[in-house]
Amino acid sequence: xxxxHEYTCINCPLSCALExxxxxxxxxxVTGEGCKVGTKYARQEFTDAQRVVTTTVPVRDGSLPxxxxxxxxxxxxxxxxxxxxxxxxxxxxxxxxxGQVILHDLLGTxxxxxxxxxxxxxxS
Amino acid sequence: MKKIRKxxxxxxxxxxxxLAAALAxxxxxxxxxxxxxxxxxxxGILQQCIHDGFGSMVFKEVLTGPQYAQRFIDEIAGTDxxxxxxxxxxxxxxxxxxxxxxxxxxxxxxxxxSLVLAMGCRERSRHQIMIPGFRPxxxxxxxxxxxxxxxxxxxxxRKLVILxxxxxxxxxxxxxxxxxxxxxxxxxxxxxxxxxxxxxVQCLNDFDIPLHLSHTVSFIHGRRRVSGVTVAAxxxxxxxxxxxxxxVPCDTLCLSVGLIPxxxxxxxxxxxxxxxxxxxxxxERMETSVEGVFACxxxxxxxxxxxxxxxxxxxxxxGAAEYVMTGRKREGGIRVEPGRNVKYVVPQxxxxxxxxxxxxxxxxxxxxxxxxxxxxxAEEVTKKKHRMVRPPEMLQSTASGERLTASGEPxxxxxxxxxxxxxx
Numbered sequence: 001x002x003x004x005h006e007y008t009c010i011n012c013p014l015s016c017a018l019e020x021x022x023x024x025x026x027x028x029x030v031t032g033e034g035c036k037v038g039t040k041y042a043r044q045e046f047t048d049a050q051r052v053v054t055t056t057v058p059v060r061d062g063s064l065p066x067x068x069x070x071x072x073x074x075x076x077x078x079x080x081x082x083x084x085x086x087x088x089x090x091x092x093x094x095x096x097x098x099g100q101v102i103l104h105d106l107l108g109t110x111x112x113x114x115x116x117x118x119x120x121x122x123x124s
Numbered sequence: 125m126k127k128i129r130k131x132x133x134x135x136x137x138x139x140x141x142x143l144a145a146a147l148a149x150x151x152x153x154x155x156x157x158x159x160x161x162x163x164x165x166x167x168g169i170l171q172q173c174i175h176d177g178f179g180s181m182v183f184k185e186v187l188t189g190p191q192y193a194q195r196f197i198d199e200i201a202g203t204d205x206x207x208x209x210x211x212x213x214x215x216x217x218x219x220x221x222x223x224x225x226x227x228x229x230x231x232x233x234x235x236x237x238s239l240v241l242a243m244g245c246r247e248r249s250r251h252q253i254m255i256p257g258f259r260p261x262x263x264x265x266x267x268x269x270x271x272x273x274x275x276x277x278x279x280x281x282r283k284l285v286i287l288x289x290x291x292x293x294x295x296x297x298x299x300x301x302x303x304x305x306x307x308x309x310x311x312x313x314x315x316x317x318x319x320x321x322x323x324x325v326q327c328l329n330d331f332d333i334p335l336h337l338s339h340t341v342s343f344i345h346g347r348r349r350v351s352g353v354t355v356a357a358x359x360x361x362x363x364x365x366x367x368x369x370x371x372v373p374c375d376t377l378c379l380s381v382g383l384i385p386x387x388x389x390x391x392x393x394x395x396x397x398x399x400x401x402x403x404x405x406x407x408e409r410m411e412t413s414v415e416g417v418f419a420c421x422x423x424x425x426x427x428x429x430x431x432x433x434x435x436x437x438x439x440x441x442x443g444a445a446e447y448v449m450t451g452r453k454r455e456g457g458i459r460v461e462p463g464r465n466v467k468y469v470v471p472q473x474x475x476x477x478x479x480x481x482x483x484x485x486x487x488x489x490x491x492x493x494x495x496x497x498x499x500x501x502a503e504e505v506t507k508k509k510h511r512m513v514r515p516p517e518m519l520q521s522t523a524s525g526e527r528l529t530a531s532g533e534p535x536x537x538x539x540x541x542x543x544x545x546x547x548x
Contacts, residue, residue: 008325012180013429013517015321032511051326052176054188055302056274063165065277068174068190077330084302098194116174117190118197 002028007045009038018042050074053083054116057102061122062094068116069102075109083107094121131156131206132448133441134222134236136213136389139168140430141421141437142242143196146205148441149240154448157205158234160224162212166200167193168244169267170430172274175295177322181431192430216389218414238416238444241390241404242437245383245422247292250344253381255287257344260351266292266380273299281376285353286310287341291319291428291516293380298327300378307331308372311339311355313362316490318380318516320428342369344377353377383426393417400468401425407457407475409443410436415454418444425470427484428518435482436470458533463499463540465491467515477533478525485521485539490514493544498523500534513541 002023009016014034020042021028030042044050052074056066075083083106090103096119103113132154135142138161146159165171170178173189180186183195200207211226222234247265264272264280270292272278282305286293289312297307310328315338317324328335336355342364343354357368385403387395395404396413403424404412410420420440421433446452457473462485469485483498491513498505498521505527513519521539528534 008321010322010326011186013177013320013322015325015517017512051330052186054175056174056277058277064275066275068171068188068274070174070176070188070191080330081302098191116188117171117194 005042005046007042009033009041011037011041020046022046049077051077051080053080053087053106053113055084055087057087057090057092059096059119060091060093062096063120063122063124067092067096067102067119069113070116071106072112072114075106075111079107079109087113094119095124128221128233128235129158131158131234131236133238133240133444134158134160134220134234135240135242136160136216136222137168137242137244137421137423138163138166138207138209139242139244139421140170140193140196140433141244141423141440142168142240143193143200144434144437145240145242145418145420145441145444147196147199147203148438149445150203150205150441152442152445152449154445158208158236159200159205160208160211160213160222160234162210164210166197166207166209172267172271173295174274175299178430181429182434189430213389216393218394220393220416237448239418240437240440240444241387241395241412241417241419241423242421242440243386243389243423245385245426247379248382248384250379253379255341255344257353258346260344260346260349262346262350262376263344264376264378266290266296266378269296269378270299273303279303279305281305281374281378283374284308284376284378285341285355285372285374286378286380288312288380288382289317289319289324289335290380290382291323293378294319294323294327296378296380297333298331301331301333307333308374309334309336309355311336311341313340313358314338316514316516318382320517321514340364341377345371350375350377383422385423385425387423390419390423395419398468398472401470403470405472407454407471407473408439408479408481409446409475410440410471411443411447411454411475416444416447418447425468425484428516432484432518432520436484439482458535458537461536461538463538465489465494465513465541466539469539474528474537476525477528477537480522480524481528483521483523483539485519486515487513487519487541488515491541491543494541495544496521496541497539499538499540500528501531501536503527503530503534505530509544510541
């Protein structure tokens with residue numbers, strides 16, 4: 001039997017209200033999307049929701065004590081808390097360039113964690 | 125005092141607005157540009173906004189705050205724009221004389237040929253919303269907590285209550301949770317969230333953090349440190365209902381109760397402020413009531429997207445460059461009126477209706493199935509349908525100069541939001 005699921009698209013500020021219809025796990029359709037990103041998002045939310053993780057890691061010898069980092073792509077939502085804990089154990093050395101890989105293959109997801117900005121060495 | 129430096133343009137504030145304004149002026153051909161900021165680095169508040177969600181309009185990709193800033197910082201590094209960091213502007217006069225201070229030069233005076241105000245905004249604090257109770261440590265605004273955690277590596281608390289559901293409060297609910305703190309709940313006085321719906325979803329719902337609408341904090345407990353707060357539901361007139369009061373133990377109360385454009389300097393310079401936005405009245409070039417003084421970003425009104433801040437800053441930078449290079453004098457000004465279900469519109473005036481203009485506006489109350497229209501004289505200039513409009517989600521319409529002047533120079537421009545079936 002068919003059932004409906006409601007989602008809010010998080011990909012842009014429009015926050016489109018989406019409705020996905022499925023039958024025994026088979027997606028029949030998505031409505032309410034303002035663009036095709038919404039359709040893809042609703043399907044992903046239904047099968048295995050994905051999120052970007054952002055946090056900070058401590059920097060040794062940096063002009064600031066912390067470096068903001070992000071997952072280069074999305075990882076399963078259920079792994080977000082674990083990823084934050086995993087990243088709490090990482091320390092990097094200054095200088096760092098924006099986009100530099102900080103951690104390879106976060107929790108076996110195949111997604112790298114990258115620096116979100118340049119960070120100079122202290123005093124430079 | 126050193127001799128007065130007289131650049132073509134000075135920009136006060138090097139956050140997203142200041143960076144984009146300086147770059148836009150440079151690209152328009154303006155030569156001698158000075159960018160001033162009180163922080164030790166460029167980027168402003170973006171540097172502490174480590175979450176993603178920035179740039180979907182300007183760059184068509186989703187960036188973190190520092191990544192968004194980095195793009196402009198890298199671009200500035202390839203120009204000869206002069207940067208003056210760790211410098212606090214103390215005073216500004218209507219003749220654009222800036223008095224600033226830093227520990228390298230001492231007091232300095234700068235009198236640019238044009239000026240862009242890009243000071244951003246400030247957070248409302250406990251004192252502006254008058255929460256009864258004691259005055260212990262542990263009451264902090266969301267943006268201050270964000271700086272503590274993301275820049276300085278300090279945890280301001282372990283067990284929190286968040287009052288207000290503005291975007292920063294929602295983002296910080298998630299941030300505190302990821303850092304191992306416990307967020308008991310987010311309490312919002314109004315019957316709708318203050319921030320974007322996507323942030324309610326990804327910051328609260330994803331982490332099972334409850335959002336209590338039509339609730340407030342009615343008392344702060346604790347002598348040295350916060351020991352808890354009393355929360356209560358509010359009635360239709362936003363008064364607390366005593367029978368619903370409940371004590372919540374916590375060590376920190378985090379406030380996300382609104383932002384106010386930072387216009388102390390603008391006032392010194394005699395710039396006229398709009399009482400609704402708390403920012404300067406501006407025209408389509410973002411020029412204020414004081415000639416040669418432009419304003420952009422959150423100084424003008426609190427935009428909810430940095431993309432809009434950037435766009436307003438590009439208009440201001442271009443306006444300043446034109447002002448200096450062509451010696452243009454402004455004439456007249458057509459008032460832009462907020463029509464049905466529109467709280468305010470930026471810009472408030474149009475000096476040259478033959479130019480394309482981005483109108484930014486907010487609705488007064490949530491409404492379903494509406495059409496947002498820009499009307500010049502009797503002509504409909506733009507029309508956009510929206511399934512849902514909410515006060516926290518700013519609307520934008522781009523009107524072409526050609527359409528604005530289709531039947532001559534309009535005497536009045538109105539922006540309105542009407543029910544789709546009310547339309548003529």
